[in-house]
Amino acid sequence: MAVNLNTPNPADLLPVAGVRLGVAEAGIRKVNRRDLTVIELVPGSRVAGVFTTNRFCAAPVQLCKAHLQEAQIRALVINTGVANAGTGEPGLANARATCEALAAQLGVAANQVLPFSTGVILEPLPVDRLVAGLPRAVADLRADAWFDAAHAIMTTDTLAKAVSSTVEIGGRKVTLTGMSKGAGMIKPNMATMLGYLACDAAVSQALLDQLVREAADLSFNSITVDGDTSTNDSFILIATGRAGNTEIVDAASADYRKLRDAVVDVSIRLAQAIVRDGEGATKFMTIAVEGGKDRDECRKVAYAVGHSPLVKTAFFASDPNLGRILAAIGYAGIADLDVSTLRVWLGSPAESVLVAEHGGRAASYREEDGARIMKEAELTVRIDLARGGAAATVWTCDFSYDYVKINADYRS
Template sequence: MPVLLSTPDPVCLLPVPGVRLGVAEAGIRKANRRDLTLIELAPGSRVAGVFTTNRFCAAPVQVCKAHLPAGTIRALVINTGIANAGTGEPGLAAARATCEAVAAELGLAADQVLPFSTGVILEPLPVERLVAGLPAARAALRADGWFDAAHAIMTTDTLAKAVSRQVQVGGKTITLTGMSKGAGMIKPNMATMLGFLATDADVAQPVLDALLKEVTDLSFNSITVDGDTSTNDSYILIATGQAGNGTLTDTASADYAAFREAVLDVSIRLAQAIVRDGEGATKFMTLQIGGGRDREECRKVGYAIGHSPLVKTAFFASDPNLGRILAAIGYAGIADLDVAALRVWLGSQGEEVLVAEQGGRAASYREEDGARIMQAAEITVRVDLARGDAAATLWTCDFSYDYVKINADYRS
């Protein structure tokens, strides 16, 4: 079961003016499941995207990168079941054919369409099934389609992930609604498995591009389930400009600050939902690394802890075998780390205990305290590297028996 995460209330998912979504059952990989999502954008919408840095990046990622610079994106199409990755030139042809079919359906040019796929790698996309499902997806287009779309993009997810928020910008009420999917193969090196955030704010393209990269680094690029970077990672930020707030161009303005905070908040909530729904997860862990010389070395330490199977399995068992955390810190790659100066705390529900200092177990630490804290569903590991003022926060989950079962049976 997901860690303190529930299915979004469809009533709370707000329509974004200028965005319509429709889903269909196309039988991409399995029959009788919603596996095709079509998103139509109003003319004049601006779109920014960040994508996986995996060298085996999927065919749809390559096509998205080719289409985005044109700056006239009017539709997105998402299929689940088959990732269309590791498929070579035929995979690229399938992604392009998908765009052409969507364009024909909506009266657009093919380069106004962004394709996205998620699912099994190394298998061909049955593009004929996808194309056959497009008329039904188009017929289902509606402004309040976020709830259905969030379900239709799922693979091993146990719950849909979607969030809405409103904020005042330029004297107007701005709406933001986003959805994400992912539960395994999560250690983004740009974004997440798939994420889409739309707003009716009017935002200049350069501002939108820079903002997406910034918030991605603080959200989707700060999570890990298993340390695997997917071939299909994509995070898309859409601004339809329908709110009439006046184009956001000044990143030093109060309006931009409010908008940025809202985009970051939604992005973090969508990213954290992926970790809470990590395959087989029973614990949600926040890794707060401070006292670094720069943020990057703090992230190194955080990921060393968050990726360690020994740390993750100890948390699953609520076993305070916390020397595993020290070992992970030690191999994180900081050659001149003074282990005698750093300190490590474990906390949950307002309680925090000092675990390690002066190169070993803290004199005040009692194993029963660690065991009690590790029983909680949400746990914080805080590390002070005692080297400077930089900090970074990352989120991860434990490893349970179910993680192996889910991934062993993934193609069944």
């Protein structure tokens, strides 16, 4: 039931020089489905990542953080079906065993492998089945496997999510390809999402570390489906250096700005795909807040509206019960907000109407206008706080009956 989202065309997903991917059926949770992915990186590749802020972070997240500090990363391994979270020391041992097994297959050190898991929390990882599947995934390694890998990392997703782009930097064509997964347990500060974006640009490790945070902040940390921050969220940015451009070392340079814009664009498209495929989603909603004193307070308001179950269920029903938006703005946590100067618009690609001003319903607003707009699949709530020049945008979706059904049956 994805909102204006299609399965990517395999022909549109571009190989990234220095990256190979392979998938396999390991039977980790269900039989006859691809559930294991290996990504191999050429020597000299640089890798940066951001991870969940959940204090109950999964064993693979803990290991990823350590390995990124210790070694030059040569491979990633991703399993779906079991999250290996809430599994204590045995979970860490299983994550280590996964890294050791893949390292032996590829001839690298165990701490040069990053492990990732997604799926059911509080269940032990069937590491024997995972390890047994690794030779098949390694044998499948190829540069043009992004389409297969995007399918193999899915859980409750209804569609695979993958995007490619190119940009010219320093007279060289730089290729970017990324994939993501996620549909539920999605909230800012990372979510039950995995995101992997590879490019062949040459860029310093310090700038790559900066860029992954910038891109995450403007994309994966600006989405919400249900307000639940997961235990396993990870966004990984890879630069293989094979494009042949002069290494980018200056954040103020035109080359860095070009790379940053390209990475952010792909990241936003991958993040929005998660929301469009939100569990049971029928509406894709943009919450755009402007006129704030700073970006943080704009984000507070956007998140308050985007998280609100009352707002989300009203949008599902196409019910212009728009007072729920005002209520969410009011409890967002801005103590000195002057609601008499605030304005709210409801919009679609075809039209936009002023809903609220001067502390109440706009004199020009007619409920039939709101009802007509709310029938659209894509909607924008625009909020002007009239306090300054800052702005922020959050993307979310509605809550439907199917959201409850999907999560009630998740473990079956």
